[in-house]
Amino acid sequence: MKVLVPIKRVVDYNVKVRVKADQSGVDLANVKMAMNPFCEIAVEEAVRLKEKGVVTEIVAVTVGPKASQEQLRTAMALGADRSILVETDEQTQPLGVAKALKALVDKEQPDLVILGKQAIDDDNNQTGQMLAALCGMSQGTFASVVEVADGKVKVTREIDGGLQTVELTLPAVVTTDLRLNEPRYASLPNIMKAKKKPLETLSPADIGVDLTPRVKTIKVEPPAERQAGIKVASVEELVDKLKNEAKVIS
Numbered sequence: 001m002k003v004l005v006p007i008k009r010v011v012d013y014n015v016k017v018r019v020k021a022d023q024s025g026v027d028l029a030n031v032k033m034a035m036n037p038f039c040e041i042a043v044e045e046a047v048r049l050k051e052k053g054v055v056t057e058i059v060a061v062t063v064g065p066k067a068s069q070e071q072l073r074t075a076m077a078l079g080a081d082r083s084i085l086v087e088t089d090e091q092t093q094p095l096g097v098a099k100a101l102k103a104l105v106d107k108e109q110p111d112l113v114i115l116g117k118q119a120i121d122d123d124n125n126q127t128g129q130m131l132a133a134l135c136g137m138s139q140g141t142f143a144s145v146v147e148v149a150d151g152k153v154k155v156t157r158e159i160d161g162g163l164q165t166v167e168l169t170l171p172a173v174v175t176t177d178l179r180l181n182e183p184r185y186a187s188l189p190n191i192m193k194a195k196k197k198p199l200e201t202l203s204p205a206d207i208g209v210d211l212t213p214r215v216k217t218i219k220v221e222p223p224a225e226r227q228a229g230i231k232v233a234s235v236e237e238l239v240d241k242l243k244n245e246a247k248v249i250s
């Protein structure tokens with residue numbers, strides 16, 4: 001069984017992002033980049049399925065700039081067997097990425113595609129759903145448990161106030177939630193081995209996809225600055241302020 005794992009290069013989650021002065025986006029100059037955390041969970045899940053003997057091949061794929069090779073090498077150090085970069089310097093957007101992934105699905109014919117539920121840079125939460133629609137595949141989103149057996153995948157989904165379990169016929173699309181697993185760290189020997197694993201580079205034209213952005217960002221703003229707090233001298237003063245100034249109690 002073959003699994004395709006789409007991963008995205010994003011600003012590392014530890015970085016405190018700064019909005020550019022012209023409000024056109026986030027400043028990416030000299031900022032540490034990393035694999036999107038939900039994609040790390042997707043890679044880990046694929047690797048665990050391979051360790052269980054369910055999966056035989058894991059292909060990590062990404063749509064992005066040349067530098068995204070770094071994240072593909074990380075995916076291969078974590079256990080992916082090979083990888084494909086669809087190289088573009090355009091800002092990637094979910095519909096364009098889903099179309100590129102559909103072309104890779106047609107080429108690779110995977111039984112399962114495991115994506116992150118969302119990329120932490122744009123918080124779109126759209127690509128997996130769009131890919132499933134374009135491929136006519138069933139989808140299990142926000143997975144917290146994934147079980148593959150007898151040509152089906154059972155996905156336990158985290159929904160408001162509880163869990164829902166759905167059964168999908170393969171091939172299918174699954175997107176990962178935070179509690180699905182805890183990704184491992186790549187060991188040094190595996191990082192070295194990953195350098196020799198195959199990494200194929202394709203252009204959008206090679207797979208017949210136009211990645212020109214369709215959505216225009218009008219403005220990006222940082223959250224409003226929080227006002228400084230004050231110290232109160234007594235519980236009475238606190239209650240008085242909550243009642244008469246903040247008006248949150250009566």
Ligand code: AMP
Pocket residue numbers: 006007008009036038039042061062063064092094097114115116117118119120122123124125126127128
């Ligand atoms: P999004 O819909 O942008 O929030 O992203 C959800 C998931 O889609 C990510 O966790 C990735 O698995 C996948 N994805 C998004 N953008 C890309 C990209 N440029 N290349 C490969 N996979 C992507």
